[in-house]
Amino acid sequence: DAGVTQSPTHLIKTRGQQVTLRCSPKSGHDTVSWYQQALGQGPQFIFQYYEEEERQRGNFPDRFSGHQFPNYSSELNVNALLLGDSALYLCASAQGRAQYFGPGTRLLVL
Amino acid sequence: GQQLNQSPQSMFIQEGEDVSMNCTSSSIFNTWLWYKQDPGEGPVLLIALYKAGELTSNGRLTAQFGITRKDSFLNISASIPSDVGIYFCAGRTSGTYKYIFGTGTRLKVLA
Secondary structure: OOOOOOEEOOEEEEEOEEEEEEOOOOOOOEEEEEEEOOOOOOOEEEEEEEEOEEEEEOOOHHHHHHHEOOOOOOOEOOOOOOOOHHHEEEEEEOOOOOOOEOOEEEEEEE | OOOOOEEOHHHHEEEOOOOOEEEEOOOOEEEEEEEOOOOOOOOOEEEOOOOOOOEEEEEEEEEEEEOOEEEEEEOOOOOHHHOOOEEEEEEEOOOOOOEEOOEEEEEEEOO
8 A cells, every 4th residue: 555655756946936746645545734844843734635625724825835636636836936945845645633744855945 | 833842852862761752732632643754754653642641552652642632742662773763743723634743852772
């Protein structure tokens, strides 16, 4: 049984560019959440998708947007990248309250 | 961003020793999750707790949901070198879907 998968594993962008990160949830999971983890910190909640709708959002600007597809996979889009957006972006899927993380995408903004 | 208080921040222990760490919140939670994260990887779920007073084990790991619902504890018995890593707690309040994470406990095991 495959766990949560994310792509790409690493990405380098320059300020002002746009980026799209992808996530496939664990089999049987219908809920996907995205988190940003800065170096040395715990993950920070960006938003959660359920039934193809954004169900809850954390304290992130509108430059961060997402989408969930009918097969429950999800994308995170970040526009107008800033240096401070450099971080590990984690996707977590859930069926119920326990959530399972993928390996993350390391984004570096230069 | 908002983070839970987790202590200790870091600890060095000898192989074979027991380890205790805890997490506290100013809010009442209905779920506590404990994760371990290795460098450059995603957090791995260790234990999930769903009600006050609940005590759950996973091998050498035992976690408890505090009776005040504002804290949780994780114990590791007979530590081994592969226990090295960062341990995070995460909690969620009723009526919300987002998890708030702790600041992390960095564990280093001396063989």
